[in-house]
Amino acid sequence: MDIFLQQLINGLVLGSVYALVALGYTMVYGILELINFAHGEITMMGAMVALAVIGALALAAPGLPGVLVLGAGLAVAIPVCVALGLLIERVAYRPLRHAPRLAPLITAIGVSIILQNIAMLIWGKQYIPFPAILPQARHTVYGASITNVQIAILLLATGIMLTLILVVRKTRLGRAMRATAQSRQVASLMGVDVNRVIAATFAIGSALAAVAGVMVSAYYGLAHYYMGFLLGLKAFSAAVLGGIGNLAGAMLGGLLLGLIESFGAGYIGDLTGGFLGSNYQDVFAFFVLITVLVFRPSGLLGVRGGERA
Amino acid sequence: MNALLTVSGVSKAFGGLQALSGISLQVHAGEIFGLIGPNGAGKTTLFNALTGLYSIDCGEIRLNGQPIEGRKPHQVLHTGLARTFQNIRLFAEMTALENVLVGRHARTRSGVVGAVLRLPATRREEADSRERAHALLQRVGIAQHAHRLARNLPYGDQRRLEIARALATEPVLLALDEPAAGMNPAERAALREMLLQLQADGLTLLLIEHDVKLIMGLCTRLAVLDYGLKIAEGTPDAVCRDPKVIAAYLGDEAI
Numbered sequence A: 001m002d003i004f005l006q007q008l009i010n011g012l013v014l015g016s017v018y019a020l021v022a023l024g025y026t027m028v029y030g031i032l033e034l035i036n037f038a039h040g041e042i043t044m045m046g047a048m049v050a051l052a053v054i055g056a057l058a059l060a061a062p063g064l065p066g067v068l069v070l071g072a073g074l075a076v077a078i079p080v081c082v083a084l085g086l087l088i089e090r091v092a093y094r095p096l097r098h099a100p101r102l103a104p105l106i107t108a109i110g111v112s113i114i115l116q117n118i119a120m121l122i123w124g125k126q127y128i129p130f131p132a133i134l135p136q137a138r139h140t141v142y143g144a145s146i147t148n149v150q151i152a153i154l155l156l157a158t159g160i161m162l163t164l165i166l167v168v169r170k171t172r173l174g175r176a177m178r179a180t181a182q183s184r185q186v187a188s189l190m191g192v193d194v195n196r197v198i199a200a201t202f203a204i205g206s207a208l209a210a211v212a213g214v215m216v217s218a219y220y221g222l223a224h225y226y227m228g229f230l231l232g233l234k235a236f237s238a239a240v241l242g243g244i245g246n247l248a249g250a251m252l253g254g255l256l257l258g259l260i261e262s263f264g265a266g267y268i269g270d271l272t273g274g275f276l277g278s279n280y281q282d283v284f285a286f287f288v289l290i291t292v293l294v295f296r297p298s299g300l301l302g303v304r305g306g307e308r309a
Numbered sequence B: 001m002n003a004l005l006t007v008s009g010v011s012k013a014f015g016g017l018q019a020l021s022g023i024s025l026q027v028h029a030g031e032i033f034g035l036i037g038p039n040g041a042g043k044t045t046l047f048n049a050l051t052g053l054y055s056i057d058c059g060e061i062r063l064n065g066q067p068i069e070g071r072k073p074h075q076v077l078h079t080g081l082a083r084t085f086q087n088i089r090l091f092a093e094m095t096a097l098e099n100v101l102v103g104r105h106a107r108t109r110s111g112v113v114g115a116v117l118r119l120p121a122t123r124r125e126e127a128d129s130r131e132r133a134h135a136l137l138q139r140v141g142i143a144q145h146a147h148r149l150a151r152n153l154p155y156g157d158q159r160r161l162e163i164a165r166a167l168a169t170e171p172v173l174l175a176l177d178e179p180a181a182g183m184n185p186a187e188r189a190a191l192r193e194m195l196l197q198l199q200a201d202g203l204t205l206l207l208i209e210h211d212v213k214l215i216m217g218l219c220t221r222l223a224v225l226d227y228g229l230k231i232a233e234g235t236p237d238a239v240c241r242d243p244k245v246i247a248a249y250l251g252d253e254a255i
Helices: A002-032 A039-060 A066-096 A102-123 A148-170 A172-182 A184-189 A194-220 A227-242 A247-271 A278-295 B043-050 B073-079 B096-107 B112-116 B120-139 B155-167 B185-200 B212-218 B236-241 B243-250
Strands: A138-141 A144-147 B003-014 B017-028 B032-036 B058-063 B081-083 B173-177 B204-208 B221-226 B229-234
Touching (some): A002 A148, A002 A172, A002 A194, A002 A227, A039 A066, A066 A102, A102 A227, A144 A148, A148 A172, A148 A194, A148 B112, A172 A184, A184 A194, A184 B073, A194 A227, A227 A278, A247 A278, B017 B032, B017 B221, B017 B229, B032 B043, B073 B081, B081 B155, B096 B120, B112 B120, B155 B173, B155 B185, B185 B204, B185 B212, B212 B236, B229 B236
Parallel strands (some): B032 B204
Antiparallel strands (some): A138 A144, B003 B017, B221 B229
16 A cells, blocks of 8 residues: 555656646647647756756855755746747747748757757766755655655646646636637737747746756756656657647646556566566656557547647 | 728739739728629638738738738737638637637737736736626627637627627727628628627728628628729619629629
């Protein structure tokens, strides 16, 4: 029972990070039908920038409370990632708005490689440890343990996702996003500045990615210039699993993927009699992606089923 | 009478097809101006050119004295020209009310930060938008459908919703592309009453329509297009008697 609960907690934490990143993929896809493969690298940039700020603060003002240091890291990482997302949209995607769909897709892969290399030049090839600035308290719940960092990730991710749902459902921008997703042309004829809405979508997605990047590097205690690749690919799988273009689908897909990975890693050793170990964790995401694409290409909630944005 | 919309020498070609050849016309403030002609005459092309969807090859379009050619659709809408579509183009996955609220977009300004922080100014604006949107749904007679998805509305009500959405943008000129298409006689009569009411409220209407009876009874003046050329313009009576119009469009029995 306690192992089950432990894997459930780990899966939910990991899943909520995937969900935040998956939302960025799905929002952009909903509006532009573009898979923004550079999105994973924005996540990495968020982690790297936050780490740089945290490192600088540790030198400049040692003894500052950990929450403040982390908050400062986020406060810099978010605007940097938003600016980066806006720049990428403006420079790499907008000029190709009316090009065949393959062109922006390849550009996205190119942008992602560029960002990886920029990060490698700035921060080097080595793994960068994420300093343990938060109090590492563990709480025991029914035999399973949950750390402060995990609790913070769960609360923050839930809050952000609820806010996003409200923004998309209830606000002027959210309506404009949904209208643009359904028909760019009609939305613009009804007075919506489509370019601004698309830019806002990239901005929101990049902000979520920044937060997710900080979360994941705080959780694993590491950051690396290549971390965005696998994270992005998994979050993309989560978005496809839930039905790409669908907000609720991205959240569901992210959580499911986190749980599948966590339970898979936890039980695969027992199930295969020790033949396969938990280092096969990463395989599950792609196994799920392939299975979904074969049996239910539109994803669990499908593009047409829910609200697109 | 002063000209609200002035179209002068507008041409548009698609490859070898000359869709509009040197079209000039004036729509005066407060009138209902009809645009008729056989299928493929260029009526919808002219609408698309007016609303910024198509760039024009040459000519000039002025609304309220301001040039609007070369502007993007949302900028044209800001100057006060809204439209409906021949083949209904609602936001199918949004409710009727939300469709009208999208129409309010150009006339509101609150950002997402204000919405998240629930600032008083944003909440006031949102409440005001909702009130106006409800009033518009009431005005076109579909208030009971406010919270239904647009795609689930009956056909005639979808047409009305398109009008409500266009009205929400606070236009000075409303361009309607075949608003009576597919309507039964009772719905047509109701539409006619609604359009006259809009005119009485000070709105100028530009109307593409194939229902000759409706358009002759409703319009103050009209223009006839054929193969991208304007072949006649004037009062319904004068246009009806024009031999060129009879040959191209009305046929002999219309007299």
